[in-house]
Amino acid sequence: MDVKALLQLLRTMYRVRLFEEKIEFLFKRGKLGGTVHLCIGQEACAAGICAALGDGDVVSGTHRGHGHAIAKGLALDRLFAELMGKRDGYCKGKGGTQHVASFAHGFLGTNGITGGGIPIATGAALAIAHRGQPNIAVTFFGDGAVNQGVFHESLNFASIWNLPVLYVCENNLYAMSARTDQLLAAESIAARARAYRIESVAVDGMDVLEVYRAADAAVRQMRRAPRPYFIECRTYRYAGHSKSDVRKYRTRDEEQQWQDRDPIRAFTARLVDEGTCGTDEIESVRAEVAEEVEKAVEFALASPENDMTELFRDVYAHE
Amino acid sequence: MSEREITVQEAVREALDEELARDPDMLLMGQDLGIYGGAFGVTAGLLDKYGVGRVRETPISEASTMGLAVGAALMGLRPVVEFMFMDFITLAMDQLANHAAKISFMYGGQCGVPLVVRAPFGAGRGYGVSHSQSLEAWLVHVPGLKVVIPSNPADAKGLLKSAIRDDNPVVFLEHKLVYPVKGLVDDAAAVPPLRGARVVRAGSDVTLVGYGHQLVMISKVADELAARGVSAEVVDVRVLKPLDIETIVASVRRTRRAVIVEEGTELCSVGSEIAHQISTHCFGDLAGPVVKLSGRDTPVPAAMNLERGYLPQPADVVACVDKMLAAVRA
Numbered sequence: 001m002d003v004k005a006l007l008q009l010l011r012t013m014y015r016v017r018l019f020e021e022k023i024e025f026l027f028k029r030g031k032l033g034g035t036v037h038l039c040i041g042q043e044a045c046a047a048g049i050c051a052a053l054g055d056g057d058v059v060s061g062t063h064r065g066h067g068h069a070i071a072k073g074l075a076l077d078r079l080f081a082e083l084m085g086k087r088d089g090y091c092k093g094k095g096g097t098q099h100v101a102s103f104a105h106g107f108l109g110t111n112g113i114t115g116g117g118i119p120i121a122t123g124a125a126l127a128i129a130h131r132g133q134p135n136i137a138v139t140f141f142g143d144g145a146v147n148q149g150v151f152h153e154s155l156n157f158a159s160i161w162n163l164p165v166l167y168v169c170e171n172n173l174y175a176m177s178a179r180t181d182q183l184l185a186a187e188s189i190a191a192r193a194r195a196y197r198i199e200s201v202a203v204d205g206m207d208v209l210e211v212y213r214a215a216d217a218a219v220r221q222m223r224r225a226p227r228p229y230f231i232e233c234r235t236y237r238y239a240g241h242s243k244s245d246v247r248k249y250r251t252r253d254e255e256q257q258w259q260d261r262d263p264i265r266a267f268t269a270r271l272v273d274e275g276t277c278g279t280d281e282i283e284s285v286r287a288e289v290a291e292e293v294e295k296a297v298e299f300a301l302a303s304p305e306n307d308m309t310e311l312f313r314d315v316y317a318h319e
Numbered sequence: 320m321s322e323r324e325i326t327v328q329e330a331v332r333e334a335l336d337e338e339l340a341r342d343p344d345m346l347l348m349g350q351d352l353g354i355y356g357g358a359f360g361v362t363a364g365l366l367d368k369y370g371v372g373r374v375r376e377t378p379i380s381e382a383s384t385m386g387l388a389v390g391a392a393l394m395g396l397r398p399v400v401e402f403m404f405m406d407f408i409t410l411a412m413d414q415l416a417n418h419a420a421k422i423s424f425m426y427g428g429q430c431g432v433p434l435v436v437r438a439p440f441g442a443g444r445g446y447g448v449s450h451s452q453s454l455e456a457w458l459v460h461v462p463g464l465k466v467v468i469p470s471n472p473a474d475a476k477g478l479l480k481s482a483i484r485d486d487n488p489v490v491f492l493e494h495k496l497v498y499p500v501k502g503l504v505d506d507a508a509a510v511p512p513l514r515g516a517r518v519v520r521a522g523s524d525v526t527l528v529g530y531g532h533q534l535v536m537i538s539k540v541a542d543e544l545a546a547r548g549v550s551a552e553v554v555d556v557r558v559l560k561p562l563d564i565e566t567i568v569a570s571v572r573r574t575r576r577a578v579i580v581e582e583g584t585e586l587c588s589v590g591s592e593i594a595h596q597i598s599t600h601c602f603g604d605l606a607g608p609v610v611k612l613s614g615r616d617t618p619v620p621a622a623m624n625l626e627r628g629y630l631p632q633p634a635d636v637v638a639c640v641d642k643m644l645a646a647v648r649a
Contacts, residue, residue, distance in 0.1 A: 058394070091427035099425040108393060109426060113417055119383040120418065123390020123398075130346065130372065130396060137390070150414075153383035160378070315462050317423040317431030317486045 001212075003276055005051070007285055009208050010271070012047040013264050014289040016067040019076055022293050023066075023083065027243065031301070032083055036097050037064040041206075041238035044263035045170045046071035048211025049138060049231070052219045056135040058106040058124050060117030062170075063098045064237070065110030068140050072107045074100075076292055080300035088303035092310060108137075115141055115148035118167070122154040125165035129226060136164040136222050144175030146189050155196040158228035166218055167193065167230045170205060176241045177249040193230035205233030206263045209270075321506040328498040330472035331361050331437070334479035335399065339369050342397060345483060348375045348384055349401030358403045359439055359498055385411035385436070389419045392434040397483055404450045405440035405492060412457075419488040420463035431486030435479070441494040441532055441582050442614070442630055447621035453531075453582040453614060456589050458490050459560045465489040465513060466559040470534035472502040474511075474557055481513040489513070494531040514558050516566040522552035525576040525640050528567055528593060530556040533580045533631065540636045549640060559589055567593060568600045575606040576643050580631050585613035607646055610639050 001009075020040045026032045039046070042064070050059065050071035061068030069079060074090065082089030082100045089095075090102045101109035108124060111117040121139030128135050145151055146169060158165050169189050173180055186192050193200035203214045211233055218229040236258035240247045247255075268282050325333070338345050347362060353376045356363030366374040377384045381402060388398040402408055408415065419432045442451040458466045465487055469475040475493070482489035519534070520541055527537040534555045541551040552570050556562070571577045577597050579590040590611040597609050612631035620626050 060390075089427070091425060091429070094427050095425040099421075101422075101426040101429060103393075103426075103429045108390070109422075113413055116386075116413065116418060119386020119414060120390035120393065122383070123387035123392075124394050125390070126387055127391045127394030127396045130344075130391070150383045150386055153378070153380035154386065156378060157380065157383055157387060161375075314424045314426075314428035316465075317428065319487075 006271060006276055007281070009047055009051055009212065010264070010267060010282065011285050011289060012051070012071050013043040013208060013267065014286050015076065015292070016043040016046065016070050017264060018289050018293045019066060019070060019079070022297060026297070033085070034096055035242050036083070037242050038239040039064045039067040039237060041258065041262070042170055042172060042235045043067055044208035044211050044267070045168065045205045045233040045235055046140065048208045049140070049166075049168050049215045051212050052215035053138065054135070055106065056133065057138065058108055058121070058135070059138045059140070060108040060121040060124075061110040061140050062117065062142055062145075063110060063112050063114070064142065065100070065140070066097070069100060069102070069107055069110060073105050074102050074107060076296035077299035080296050081303045084300050084303070085305070086300055086303035087306050088299070092306060094310070094314070115145035115150050117141065118145065118148070119150045119154045122158050122163060122165050125158065125163035126161065129161070129163055134223050136166055136219060138166045138168060140168045140170060142175065143169060143171040143173065143180040143189060146192060147183060155193060155198055155228065159196045159198055162226050163228055164222045164226040165228050166215070166222065167198070167228065169230070169232045170235055171232055172235050172237045174241075174249065177245070179249070188232070190230060190232040198228045198230050200230035200232065202232040202234060205235030206258070206261045206266065208263055208267050322503045323506065324501055324503055325472050326498065327469065327472050327475045327493065327500045328359065328361055330476035330504060331479055331493060332363065332365070334476045334483070335362065336365060336368070338480055338483045339365065339373060344395060345397040345399065346373045346375060347399050347401065348377050348388060350377055350379055350403055352376065352401050357401060359495065362401065381407050381410035382414060385414035386418070388434045389414055389422070389432060392432045393422070393430055397433045399435040399437060399483060402436065402438040405438040405454055406449050406452050408436065408438055408454065415464070415488070416461045420461045423487065424463060432488045433486045434488050435482045436488070436490045438490070438492055439495045440492045441496065442619045442626055443496050443532065445621055445623045445626060448618040451619035451626075455492060455559055456583050456587060459589055459592075463488065464560060466492070467513065467557065468492045468494070468531045468559060469557065470494075470497055470531055470555055471500060473504050473508070476504050477508060477511040478513065478557065480510045484510065485513050492531070496532045497535060500535060514561055514563055516554050516556050516558070516563040518552060518566065518570055519555045520551070520553040522550040523574055524550045525578060525643060526552045526554060526567070526570040526574045527578050527580065527636065528554045528556060529580040530559065531582070533582055536633055537580050537636060540633050543633070543637060544640060549644065551640065556593070562592070564593070564596045564600070568597060571597050571601045572604045575604055577609045578636060578639050578643075579609070579611045580636060581612070582614045582630060584616050585611070586616055588613050607643050610643065612636060612639065
């Protein structure tokens with residue numbers, strides 16, 4: 001990767017991180033309602049995977065999906081507006097944090113049902129295969145989703161039909177509060193994919209370059225010879241599951257150990273150590289993103305609420 | 320003359336065949352619909368004609384079959400999923416109710432979900448609890464779905480084509496006992512709109528409302544009543560969602576009496592809603608309470624005599640009409 005591409009990876013991670021931090025801030029000040037699932041700590045997964053994709057590729061995300069949307073190129077201002085339930089949101093505010101999509105970006109949506117996006121992305125790959133296109137579908141899901149029935153069914157479908165779908169498991173060790181290693185009757189999550197004859201790798205989800213390289217190799221191979229592929233990213237969410245979680249199920253020591261391996265700090269240290277760029281360049285990327293976030297929030301706060309007629313619109317498409 | 324007599328089963332097959340020929344983005348997905356031709360023989364011959372890419376034999380994985388159809392539809396394909404029995408739709412409800420039905424709304428109208436779910440439904444064959452249900456009320460309760468139940472070949476063919484061309488998820492339910500029903504189809508007919516009940520028999524004393532096999536049943540009851548000098552109007556609901564209550568209400572205003580007959584269990588049924596709407600819109604016109612004959616609030620038993628007890632019977636409808644008319648005469 002050249003310097004520009006490396007800085008773009010960094011920018012994507014900052015866009016996710018600062019977006020999420022701003023959400024926390026807005027929540028505390030009552031500017032956001034409902035619930036939210038933050039992905040702080042997991043930025044390298046979405047950033048690394050999506051950096052390997054092209055415009056024609058499609059992505060489905062999870063309930064913890066802001067990072068997936070941002071890494072696929074969605075604009076922060078319309079995302080904030082969506083979270084605030086405003087008219088300029090990608091879905092006019094009717095979807096909210098767990099149901100935001102932008103078809104213009106090939107982003108098929110975050111998803112409030114654990115594992116719900118897995119068969120949908122697999123079906124998108126069916127459409128790609130049906131039309132003989134050189135694209136792929138990607139679906140992000142968490143470790144909790146690998147015990148859903150649709151996970152197993154969909155991997156089986158993709159394998160028997162040679163569908164170009166990249167399964168990306170963001171294994172953050174906990175299905176909400178439950179330890180995944182106590183709920184999984186398998187040697188590993190990546191091993192489950194091999195049971196369906198799907199090539200799989202496990203990578204360090206705190207290392208954006210390792211994620212990117214795995215994704216890039218997978219995507220190149222999938223475009224040459226359409227088949228499913230599976231990447232398990234081992235990562236960690238710093239915050240609780242959602243707003244109400246006080247994290248009784250894990251220790252502060254464990255949290256600190258993972259935060260010591262912070263994906264953004266590790267990546268910036270490496271860029272400087274290897275002489276790729278200086279701290280000033282890194283700081284200017286961060287500052288640009290911070291400004292983008294401020295402007296995006298202003299845009300969203302200024303965006304009008306919906307007229308009540310919007311309640312009855314879009315129940316059916318094109319009617 | 321472009322009219323031919325065919326069965327409902329043939330009508331469904333013709334609709335699938337003609338739409339497969341017309342639209343390369345349409346495909347079929349389901350269990351045993353290839354060489355076997357579908358559990359009820361509906362898709363016989365289509366694999367040979369269109370190949371494995373268009374007629375997709377699926378594993379026994381209803382939940383993900385539904386989900387794949389949603390994903391394919393989001394990308395612009397028009398998948399038509401067949402579930403072997405309607406009861407199996409319960410395995411696919413997350414993707415149908417939480418995803419397919421909600422996507423247009425929750426994504427702010429960015430995208431439709433042009434898919435069809437076809438499934439045989441209903442009792443009368445002694446198949447027992449897991450192969451006999453009428454779960455249409457579950458589906459009608461979900462905003463964003465459309466629900467269609469034909470009772471004759473012309474509607475089966477026309478409304479299925481219309482369902483396939485619709486940009487929204489449509490559940491198209493085919494009663495097992497309706498497959499052999501014969502009727503005329505007009506090859507020159509335009510594809511009908513996916514809405515509207517229909518008065519299939521004019522009458523003046525009472526309105527009988529039904530759909531699917533119960534429509535077939537009440538049509539025969541109307542013959543029987545006519546022989547005894549009672550003039551029954553028969554309304555086929557056809558499209559349960561969006562419901563055309565106007566046609567039903569207009570009929571009841573004329574006849575002043577309504578009997579609704581359905582197979583689904585009686586609590587919170589489609590008939591319950593129709594009865595409520597009739598009461599709301601026709602209260603001053605009614606000669607007596609609206610009567611609803613539904614499946615009993617029990618599972619559908621396998622024993623044939625018990626199954627008859629579960630289902631509304633022709634004699635029940637006749638007795639009901641007699642009582643309504645007697646009450647007025649008394």
